[in-house]
Amino acid sequence: MAIKRLEELAAGMTLASDLKAGDGRLLFKAGTELQDRHIELIGRVGVESVDVEDAPDTLDEEQLRAVEEYVREFFQYVDPDFEPTIEMFLIALNGVARRVAAGWVLPDVSERRAVNVEHLEDIFLAGMGTPETIVQHESELASFPDIYFRIREVLADESASADTIAKVVSTDMSLSAKLIKLVNSPLYGFPQTIDSISRAVTLVGGKELSTLALGISAINYFKDIPPELVDMESFWRHSITCGIFAKILAGTQRGLAPERFFTAGLLHDVGRLILFKKLPYASTEAMLYARENSIPLVEAEREVMEFCHTDISKPLLESWKFPESLSNMINYHHNPMEFPNPLEPAIIHVADSLTNAVEIARGSMYAMPQLDPDAWEILGIAPRPALEQAVADYEEQIDVILSAFI
Numbered sequence: 007m008a009i010k011r012l013e014e015l016a017a018g019m020t021l022a023s024d025l026k027a028g029d030g031r032l033l034f035k036a037g038t039e040l041q042d043r044h045i046e047l048i049g050r051v052g053v054e055s056v057d058v059e060d061a062p063d064t065l066d067e068e069q070l071r072a073v074e075e076y077v078r079e080f081f082q083y084v085d086p087d088f089e090p091t092i093e094m095f096l097i098a099l100n101g102v103a104r105r106v107a108a109g110w111v112l113p114d115v116s117e118r119r120a121v122n123v124e125h126l127e128d129i130f131l132a133g134m135g136t137p138e139t140i141v142q143h144e145s146e147l148a149s150f151p152d153i154y155f156r157i158r159e160v161l162a163d164e165s166a167s168a169d170t171i172a173k174v175v176s177t178d179m180s181l182s183a184k185l186i187k188l189v190n191s192p193l194y195g196f197p198q199t200i201d202s203i204s205r206a207v208t209l210v211g212g213k214e215l216s217t218l219a220l221g222i223s224a225i226n227y228f229k230d231i232p233p234e235l236v237d238m239e240s241f242w243r244h245s246i247t248c249g250i251f252a253k254i255l256a257g258t259q260r261g262l263a264p265e266r267f268f269t270a271g272l273l274h275d276v277g278r279l280i281l282f283k284k285l286p287y288a289s290t291e292a293m294l295y296a297r298e299n300s301i302p303l304v305e306a307e308r309e310v311m312e313f314c315h316t317d318i319s320k321p322l323l324e325s326w327k328f329p330e331s332l333s334n335m336i337n338y339h340h341n342p343m344e345f346p347n348p349l350e351p352a353i354i355h356v357a358d359s360l361t362n363a364v365e366i367a368r369g370s371m372y373a374m375p376q377l378d379p380d381a382w383e384i385l386g387i388a389p390r391p392a393l394e395q396a397v398a399d400y401e402e403q404i405d406v407i408l409s410a411f412i
């Protein structure tokens with residue numbers, strides 16, 4: 007750790023601790039890699055000194071070997087000769103090497119079984135509930151936010167005016183605040199500041215903004231999942247990262263409106279949230295099983311529970327009357343080729359893989375899921391430089407977008 011004065015800060019330095027403004031407001035979290043815009047903001051809010059990690063060293067051969075061995079662990083389950091997988095391996099390797107050079111100590115494998123699950127009780131015992139009964143139980147208990155259904159109605163009404171959309175969305179203050187933050191983030195990249203929902207509707211489009219609002223109001227429903235059960239911050243980071251990648255990848259395709267893909271990415275693992283709520287013991291067991299056996303989480307779910315989170319999201323999204331085009335992307339993100347029109351779920355599938363790859367450098371404990379070669383093929387993009395470019399764009403966006411949600 008080193009304390010640096012504002013004028014000594016440079017892009018590429020990493021925050022060693024959370025950075026707060028004078029009034030105690032969190033500006034950036036520990037681990038944030040400073041970019042020029044961060045430094046500018048730090049100067050603007052009047053913070054004078056910042057705690058950063060020591061200047062990165064170059065890695066010696068032994069460290070490089072350790073990094074490579076560490077990253078290889080995560081790729082045991084996937085085809086090592088598939089070109090996009092090799093590219094993702096290099097992305098993970100590069101990310102981990104950068105963090106190790108900045109002082110990150112590679113997690114010990116024995117830490118992987120650190121969560122004590124014995125005190126958790128399932129409402130359903132593993133093997134006793136089917137996805138349908140679990141979800142049915144959920145809808146019975148649900149006090150699903152009213153705003154969700156109002157947005158759903160507006161979205162279904164082709165003739166809803168921009169004004170009506172803005173009015174409905176504006177009735178929920180916290181939702182509006184999140185939307186305003188998002189439309190001002192690099193996710194949209196508008197040059198001017200957007201300060202009202204009606205302006206956002208005009209610029210982003212009524213359908214796009216309502217879709218985003220619908221996704222956000224749906225995830226708000228899961229705010230109360232106990233933190234001891236699952237690291238919700240990692241869960242949301244995973245979801246938001248997948249949303250960003252999905253939008254970036256959709257942008258490489260002709261004729262797709264990329265906005266919807268952020269929402270689909272945001273909710274792609276929503277079935278897992280129901281599992282955390284309804285089968286806390288079994289879903290935690292699945293997580294531990296995945297870590298211990300270096301297999302992807304989705305495979306561990308199938309082994310432990312005999313179904314996986316997309317089996318849950320199917321009846322769940324149906325009961326929510328979630329727009330079908332989004333549900334299909336979510337429900338088929340692990341097996342896109344089983345959907346008759348696979349391009350859209352294939353984008354989420356690839357985005358999810360890439361998310362898993364970048365998360366290795368953030369201390370993720372889960373093996374890379376299988377990347378379906380046919381799904382990759384339909385995207386028709388070259389792994390290099392497309393994936394590397396997607397990661398560079400994502401790094402520019404993630405902190406601001408994350409701050410809209412946390």
Ligand SMILES: [Fe+2]
Nearest residue numbers: 274275304339
């Ligand atoms: Fe998933």
Ligand SMILES: [Fe+2]
Nearest residue numbers: 248274275358
């Ligand atoms: Fe995922």
